[in-house]
Amino acid sequence: MAPRLHVLTATEHRLVVDALSALPPLHQRVLKDHLRRLSFLDDMPNTALTSTVSSAAHPLFDITIRAAILPQTASEWLTEKKRTCFAANNSSLQVAIEAGLRPAIDYILLHEATHVVDAKLKLTPAYYAAGQLLDSATAKSFTAGVWQKSDRSCPRFTAYPANAYSISPRG
Numbered sequence: 001m002a003p004r005l006h007v008l009t010a011t012e013h014r015l016v017v018d019a020l021s022a023l024p025p026l027h028q029r030v031l032k033d034h035l036r037r038l039s040f041l042d043d044m045p046n047t048a049l050t051s052t053v054s055s056a057a058h059p060l061f062d063i064t065i066r067a068a069i070l071p072q073t074a075s076e077w078l079t080e081k082k083r084t085c086f087a088a089n090n091s092s093l094q095v096a097i098e099a100g101l102r103p104a105i106d107y108i109l110l111h112e113a114t115h116v117v118d119a120k121l122k123l124t125p126a127y128y129a130a131g132q133l134l135d136s137a138t139a140k141s142f143t144a145g146v147w148q149k150s151d152r153s154c155p156r157f158t159a160y161p162a163n164a165y166s167i168s169p170r171g
């Protein structure tokens with residue numbers, strides 16, 4: 001399966017324009033100045049990816065999205081995605097997510113655009129270096145007292161299930 005560039009149909013183009021228009025004003029402003037390319041791929045294994053193209057004084061980003069999500073509603077996309085976490089062998093149970101009829105692209109683009117906003121405004125501190133904790137001297141109000149690491153919340157939230165298992169950084 002080799003990912004290939006997907007050329008949008010007129011209907012898909014309208015969906016993308018609508019999703020861009022539905023983004024919050026901050027996201028629209030940041031994308032206008034820092035999005036180099038928004039592209040869609042056929043046979044892309046994951047849903048979407050935001051890449052830093054240039055981290056210089058004026059950072060640029062590419063957003064790449066799996067074209068197969070374009071005709072899906074949020075419910076269809078989430079159901080398909082969450083079913084990959086389970087083996088349905090000999091089970092009468094089924095996983096289904098009901099998230100309404102809004103296009104999946106609206107949520108996926110919001111998610112990816114938020115990565116761009118986060119990187120541009122440096123909301124999440126650079127915690128990858130030397131195992132630095134999020135809740136450290138460099139923490140910002142967005143993470144201070146909330147997250148210790150990218151997959152671990154602060155102790156005051158131990159009653160919540162997020163600490164009961166590891167949250168995958170994928171996707």
Ligand SMILES: [Zn+2]
Pocket residue numbers: 111115171
């Ligand atoms: Zn993400």
